Amino acid sequence: FTVKNTSVSESCPSNIALIKYWGKYKDQIPANPSISFTLNHCKTNTEIEFLADEPFSVQTFLAGNEESKFAEKIEKYFKNIEQYLPWILKGKYIIRTENTFPHSSGIASSASGFGAVAKCLMKLDECFSFDMQDPTYITRKASFLARLGSGSACRSLYDGLVVWGATDEVEGSSDLFAVKYSDAEIHPVFKNFNDWVLLIHEGVKSVSSTVGHGLMNTNPYAERRFQEARENFVPMKKILKSGNMEDFIKLVEHEALTLHAMMMMSEPAFILMKTGTLEVINKIWDFRRETGLPLFFTLDAGANVHLLFPNDGSEEQIKSFIESELLQYSQNNGVVKDVMKW
Numbered sequence: 001f002t003v004k005n006t007s008v009s010e011s012c013p014s015n016i017a018l019i020k021y022w023g024k025y026k027d028q029i030p031a032n033p034s035i036s037f038t039l040n041h042c043k044t045n046t047e048i049e050f051l052a053d054e055p056f057s058v059q060t061f062l063a064g065n066e067e068s069k070f071a072e073k074i075e076k077y078f079k080n081i082e083q084y085l086p087w088i089l090k091g092k093y094i095i096r097t098e099n100t101f102p103h104s105s106g107i108a109s110s111a112s113g114f115g116a117v118a119k120c121l122m123k124l125d126e127c128f129s130f131d132m133q134d135p136t137y138i139t140r141k142a143s144f145l146a147r148l149g150s151g152s153a154c155r156s157l158y159d160g161l162v163v164w165g166a167t168d169e170v171e172g173s174s175d176l177f178a179v180k181y182s183d184a185e186i187h188p189v190f191k192n193f194n195d196w197v198l199l200i201h202e203g204v205k206s207v208s209s210t211v212g213h214g215l216m217n218t219n220p221y222a223e224r225r226f227q228e229a230r231e232n233f234v235p236m237k238k239i240l241k242s243g244n245m246e247d248f249i250k251l252v253e254h255e256a257l258t259l260h261a262m263m264m265m266s267e268p269a270f271i272l273m274k275t276g277t278l279e280v281i282n283k284i285w286d287f288r289r290e291t292g293l294p295l296f297f298t299l300d301a302g303a304n305v306h307l308l309f310p311n312d313g314s315e316e317q318i319k320s321f322i323e324s325e326l327l328q329y330s331q332n333n334g335v336v337k338d339v340m341k342w
């Protein structure tokens with residue numbers, strides 16, 4: 001291969017897990033399989049300028065501002081993946097990146113961020129190597145590379161429902177990269193889904209997900225949790241096929257609460273939910289009891305609440321409930337209205 005000055009840009013959406021990944025082994029191997037859906041509007045746009053005649057270094061700009069911490073992270077990441085992209089340490093990188101969702105809103109940018117970087121790297125790889133590669137291989141390798149940056153990022157490379165982690169329930173699934181969950185196995189009700197993210201707490205989390213994953217190594221409930229996540233693929237598969245909303249809601253909320261229960265049972269324990277998170281959860285449960293409408297939640301490793309509901313005709317009442325009853329719990333009335341990318 002020959003390397004030359006070039007510039008590439010890519011965009012990658014964020015994703016939200018339904019069965020959560022929490023706990024990992026060496027080399028970013030997940031302790032259990034996970035499934036997520038990819039979002040449509042929450043994205044990272046990244047441009048990489050590659051200067052072939054300069055010694056290896058990385059300069060990064062986040063929304064126009066130079067960020068040396070991020071550059072250090074990327075530099076380490078590039079060194080780590082040299083074995084998969086032999087040209088990678090042969091030049092200078094100027095990386096400009098911006099998120100379409102509010103900065104420091106607590107919406108995880110690592111999934112879309114590493115997804116976008118990995119896509120850019122595969123574009124550079126295409127410029128530098130002469131062999132034509134098929135698009136399936138390129139996406140799979142991008143997913144593989146994104147995983148090494150941030151585990152959940154490997155799921156952002158595909159639209160729709162995406163599985164990462166080997167499970168007998170999903171053919172072709174792997175610990176090394178994510179695969180798309182077969183569209184044919186998904187009931188239409190799940191193909192038009194809302195995810196409104198209530199921004200309960202904007203700012204930096206008290207415990208990073210890296211530290212959180214690490215604490216699973218000494219969590220006495222970890223093995224049971226990993227087993228449960230594996231088992232949850234069995235009902236999840238049935239639910240996705242049948243469209244059973246009641247069972248879907250139960251499973252997705254259980255997964256979210258289990259993630260946070262694991263945090264509370266870590267040593268040292270930590271809690272990422274805030275008062276507003278709990279208020280919103282209780283309001284959602286009251287609303288469901290009173291109306292029977294399919295509004296439910298999931299949580300990331302943070303205080304924000306992802307409000308999930310289908311676009312099936314029942315959403316007007318749900319939307320007005322969110323606006324009138326739930327927005328008050330978000331900082332600056334902030335809500336990011338997203339939908340599943342299909």
Ligand code: PMV
Nearest residue numbers: 017020021150151152209301
């Ligand atoms: O990709 P990481 O290392 O930031 O871990 C994220 C884990 C969760 O978002 C909490 C769950 C998931 O499966 O995305």
